[in-house]
Amino acid sequence: MNFQGQTEYKHKGPKPKKGILLVNLGTPDAPEPRALRRYLKEFLSDHRVVEIPRFLWLMILYLFILPFRPKSSAKLYASVWTKEGSPLLAITKRQRSALQQQLDADYGEAELPVVIGMRYGNPSIRSALKSLVDKNVHDITILPLYPQYCAATTGSTFDSIAKELQNYRWVPSIRFINGYHQTPEYINAISQSITGYIQQSGMPERFIFSYHGTPQRYLEQGDPYYCFCIQTTRLVVEALGLDSEQIISSFQSRFGKAAWLQPYTDVALKSIAEEGVKRVAVICPGFSSDCLETIEEIEVENRAYFIDAGGESYDYIPCLNDSQDHIDMMVQLIKKNSM
Known part of the structure; x- marks a missing residue:
């Protein structure tokens, strides 16, 4: 229907898809003090992580932690860093690839795109959501990779996603898996x-x-x-x-x-x-x-x-990492929550 003086807008194009967002805690970009300072600032500024009065905590964070802790933390990260970079990010990428391969086999290639978002650091949740929307995904199942729900991890992930979606004109449908320790x-x-x-x-x-x-x-x-x-x-x-x-x-x-x-x-x-x-x-x-x-x-x-x-x-x-049992578990969680 077209009213006089008005333009009719039609959102045409391919049928919107479903997609999967895997979220993990995050990692610094490099085992160096500058990268650690940036990462720790984001992580330790989260009110879900540190629940003490903000003025007091921010004073401690900026005066005592950020000037000194990044140097010692960088040495620890350097001791575990690999040719692929951060172990956590490298393993999460392998999990994503294995999960994508299995979902492609079950539902068709690119029918259920899987992307990674880190609560702190890169790739960010913002970039992950944008990547899905750019793939015409408007129905997103979010799987935070924390088996046991905790406000400081799972709850914080929900906060970050909700905050980011405040900027969206067309908010996608969301299915949020808030734990799976009993499955x-x-x-x-x-x-x-x-x-x-x-x-x-x-x-x-x-x-x-x-x-x-x-x-x-x-x-x-x-x-x-x-x-x-x-x-x-x-x-x-x-x-x-x-x-x-x-x-x-x-x-x-x-x-x-x-x-x-x-x-x-x-x-x-x-x-x-x-x-x-x-x-x-x-x-x-x-x-x-x-x-x-x-x-x-x-x-x-x-x-x-x-x-x-x-x-x-x-x-x-070792952790479950990208073992087949772990990938099979993720597939079952996604099928139960998004199909």
Whole structure:
């Protein structure tokens, strides 16, 4: 219908597509102080990550953290950097490629484009959303690669996407997967990873399930992350029929002087070594990709704590990364939430 004096606009063209946005935490662009300063500024300015009064925190951040921490952090990143660059980004790219290949086989090439967006750093969520829209995608399934929901990770991802979409005239349909720690496919993938380790290396005296820590007050204020981590461990232990006495759930990567979720991974490893445990295996079920916190902190730093305290054998079981079980799990999540 055309009214006098008005122009009729018609949005013609190919039928809008569905698409997939994979989101991970992010990484600096290079293992250099300048890049670390830029990355840490964005990361630590997020009110979901640090929930203390903004004026006080920003004063601490700009006066005490950003002038000094980037240099030491850059050295740690340099120790894990590869020819492909950041391990987390390189692995996420492989996950995207494997997922795209499987979706192309199931639905046709380019019918369900998959792109990557990092909550902090590059490629950004802004660029990822633009890439999808440029491909005529107006129905987006968002998969943050955090198995256990946490406000500081999954919640922050939602915030960032919602903020970006405020700039869109035509807001796409959104399906947001806010966690998958209970899904049979995820539990199976973690269980198969542990089974493969046992078949190759035998049974350790203790399995350590190490999750990224958060301040204790986040739990007290209602964040379900701790409960989801403990539930993950229980479901895997039940699936494998392991002796619960062999299992310790612990929390790593604490920052600052406030109380964080306990037991702390480093303290737990020192303690059991001093008690006479000689052999442990550590797995990090809260990380979808190996990164600084697993490659350097768990595989190197915490190994030293255990051995120095009297332990003799320390094995790290890698993250799911781009294993077929992990990709199959992603495909099932996407099919359940977007088809």
